[in-house]
Amino acid sequence: MDEQTPPPPDHGSTPPPPPSVSGSPTDFLKGVVGKRVIVRLTSGVDYRGVLSCLDGYMNIALEQTEEHVNGMVTNRYGDAFIRGNNVLYISAAESL
Amino acid sequence: MDPSSTGIQEPFDLIRLSLSERVFVKLRGDRELSGVLHAYDGHMNLILSDVEETVMIVDAVDGTLEGQGTVAKRKMEMLFVRGDGVILVSPPSRM
Amino acid sequence: MLIFSVFKTLTDQRVTVELKNDLSITGVLKSVDQFLNIRLDSIKVLDEARHPHMMAVKNCFIRGSVVRYVQLPAEHVDTQLLEDATRREAANQSKR
Numbered sequence A: 001m002d003e004q005t006p007p008p009p010d011h012g013s014t015p016p017p018p019p020s021v022s023g024s025p026t027d028f029l030k031g032v033v034g035k036r037v038i039v040r041l042t043s044g045v046d047y048r049g050v051l052s053c054l055d056g057y058m059n060i061a062l063e064q065t066e067e068h069v070n071g072m073v074t075n076r077y078g079d080a081f082i083r084g085n086n087v088l089y090i091s092a093a094e095s096l
Numbered sequence B: 001m002d003p004s005s006t007g008i009q010e011p012f013d014l015i016r017l018s019l020s021e022r023v024f025v026k027l028r029g030d031r032e033l034s035g036v037l038h039a040y041d042g043h044m045n046l047i048l049s050d051v052e053e054t055v056m057i058v059d060a061v062d063g064t065l066e067g068q069g070t071v072a073k074r075k076m077e078m079l080f081v082r083g084d085g086v087i088l089v090s091p092p093s094r095m
Numbered sequence C: 001m002l003i004f005s006v007f008k009t010l011t012d013q014r015v016t017v018e019l020k021n022d023l024s025i026t027g028v029l030k031s032v033d034q035f036l037n038i039r040l041d042s043i044k045v046l047d048e049a050r051h052p053h054m055m056a057v058k059n060c061f062i063r064g065s066v067v068r069y070v071q072l073p074a075e076h077v078d079t080q081l082l083e084d085a086t087r088r089e090a091a092n093q094s095k096r
Helices: A025-032 B009-018 C001-010 C079-095
Strands: A036-043 A048-052 A059-068 A072-082 A088-090 B022-027 B033-040 B046-057 B070-081 B084-092 C012-019 C025-032 C038-045 C058-064 C067-071
Touching: A025 A088, A036 A059, A048 A072, A048 B009, A059 B009, A072 B009, B009 C079, B022 B046, B033 B070, B033 C001, B033 C079, B070 C001, C001 C025, C001 C079, C012 C038, C025 C058
Parallel strands: none
Antiparallel strands: A036 A048, A036 A088, A048 A059, A059 A072, A072 B084, B022 B033, B022 B084, B033 B046, B046 B070, B070 C067, C012 C025, C012 C067, C025 C038, C038 C058
């Protein structure tokens, strides 16, 4: 994956330190909300879209979603809810 | 933090806003549904009416082109769908 | 809890339960529990030729987890009531 490590969360007025290799998974997830992402399901299907939000089960809401199967676009959705148990990973598709 | 254009804060908001609307549901086992959403819960158990189910049947012959498998369709008036089979729910497009 | 309540209101109605192994059983809904386990009476298997071992079975208990669909009698489902109850439950969920 080509994503950069997300910056740690903003603590009030402290300036965010430069991106580093630290940062928890939670920090990553907070950082990618509103960004273009690739969601891969355990079935191998990819969903590319803008991450609207997600919850603790990794249920995901995506906007402007394209469904990719073996590199081909097989569907488009304005909005899509993905049930968390199907998610293998979430990858940032733009720099954070 | 920055709620997107649709103003939803958690994924389930997307589903809540689709109540009484026709939704597309992708299920495990190469099944898809289109139906009017009347109820759901935290497991994504669903109750839909006026449902059309599409089952993609993969041809036994391998090497066929994508999307060339046959499909079986059927209609059901009122249907409970168990949440563990749900992969994706898409509301009617508001793009 | 909401879906459990819906099934309770449908006791003594005829429903068709479709299992994840493609077996479809029609019968009178006798009872349901919080796991959505289901007891059916006066059952009839849709494709008896394919499931001859089921012919003598008159009632059964179905573990909730093996259910794919349950076809409900539409005339006994108040969709407006369902939507209102769903919104109420959703509001309660997000409160905690």
